[in-house]
Amino acid sequence: MSSFAPLIFSGVQPTGNLTLGNYLGAxxxxxxxxxxxxxxxxxVDLHALTINPSPKELVNGTRSIAAAFLAAGIDPVKHIVFNQSRVHQHAELAWVFNCVARMGWLNRMTQFKEKAGKDRENASVGLFAYPALMAADILVYRATHVPVGDDQKQHLELTRDVAQKFNYDYSDHIGELGLGVPMEIGEETVNGYFPMTEPVIEGPATRIMSLRDGTKKMSKSDPSELSRINLTDTADDIAKKIRKAKTDPEPLPGDSGGFEGRPEAENLVNIYAALSETTKEEVLREFGGKQFSVFKPALADLAVEKLSPIADEMRRLLDDKGHIDSVLANGAERASVLAEKTMTDVKKILGLSW
Known part of the structure; x- marks a missing residue:
């Protein structure tokens, strides 16, 4: 890995309103x-096609995600912010990876099983091949690290499988072209072109749960608005949703061991810890033994303090669509240069160009 320049890549799908879970987890x-x-x-607007959004929804969703990136503090000048469909190399490399990935690998993907449900024969090919495009998103930039939630680890493992198989299958030609670095696969050393991308999972709240059911992930597709806090919620909305969040009659425990069988209580403490950039244990040192009638108002005040400036800036940016579009266009130009370098090399490695 040391031979690859460190680079972070991640993408967010433009479907539904971004939630507190998306903010804290990503x-x-x-x-x-x-x-x-x-x-x-x-x-990642191409990924959104798997759920067949209306064109207007896709445009608005893409701008909304970009606005959230900028409002949260991502710098589009020092770094690159763009939408996937503007860089055609993502789809081009995805086809290559469709020919590298194995059916068995994709069949094991739990997200496909969950989204396709019992009617798998009616699911789109795009939903099934989604992980190959995700691998292309990452590897078209030869990214070394991806910040992911627990539910995305399997997709990153598939990305590593694709990279490893590509490197192994084309090792000799990669070496002849002088495009690779020595990498160990099992007991063999091969010439690797793609890095074995590593996950970045850290912090006290990598997985934020529903405010109505602490056993389910907070989701922007949940039919209940009370299950989530949206990034564009007003201060009143945030306070109301935390006030109505499901809890239990017991006071908060004095340590983490007291959360057994209390997923909603643990979720609210996790949220407080993540927003305050502290640990669950430190939150319990302050609030352990206290009732939710004390803790919930404190959590609501903290959430409003941290999220209201982002919501205000998102609304301001969404009123200036020309600015958002120019950021995405500029980012795509810069991303295309990097992606084309990779595709030029990949075509040589495969024998598609010479």
Whole structure:
């Protein structure tokens, strides 16, 4: 890995309103990572086609994600912010990876099983092949690290499988062209072109749960608005949703061991810890033994303090669509240069050009 220049890549799909879970589990980390890494952040609009959004929904959703990136503090000048469909090399490399990935790998993907449900024969090929495009999103920039939530780890593992198989299958030609670096696969050393991308999973709240059911992930597609806090919610909305969040009659425990069988209580403490950039244990030192009638108002005040400036800036940016579009266009131009370098090499490696 040391032979590949460190580079962060991640993408967010433009479907539905971004939630507190998206912010704490992903975007907040994106902002922190740009202080130490070169970063590429993408609105993955091609992925959104798997759920067949209306054209208007897709345009609005793409601008909304871009506005959230900028409002949260991502710098589109020092780093790259763009939408996926503007860089055709993503789709081009995805076809190559469709020919590298194995059916068995894709069949094991739990997200496909969940989204396709029992009617798998009616699911689109795009939904099935989604992980190959995700691998292309990452590897077209030869990204070394991807910030992911627990539910995305399997997709990153498939990305690593694709990279490893490509490197192994074409090792000799990669070496002849002088395009690779020595990499160990099992007991063999091969010439690797693609890095074995590593996940970045950290912080006290990598997985934020529903405010109505602490066993389910907070989702922008949940039919209940009370299950989530949207990034564009007003201060009153945020306070109301936290006030109505499901809890239990017991006071908060004195330590983390007291959360057994209390997923909603643990979720609210996790949210407080993530927003205040502290630990669950430190939150419990302050609030352990206190009732939710004390803790919920404190959490609401903290959430409003942290999220209201982002919501205000998002609304301001969405009123200036020309600015958002120019950021995406500029980012795509810069991303295309990097992606084309990779595709030029890949075509040589495959024998598609010479």
């Amino acid at each position: 975007i907040k980390k994106f902002v922190a990572l740009q202080e130490t890494h070169d970063c590429i952040y993408c609105v």
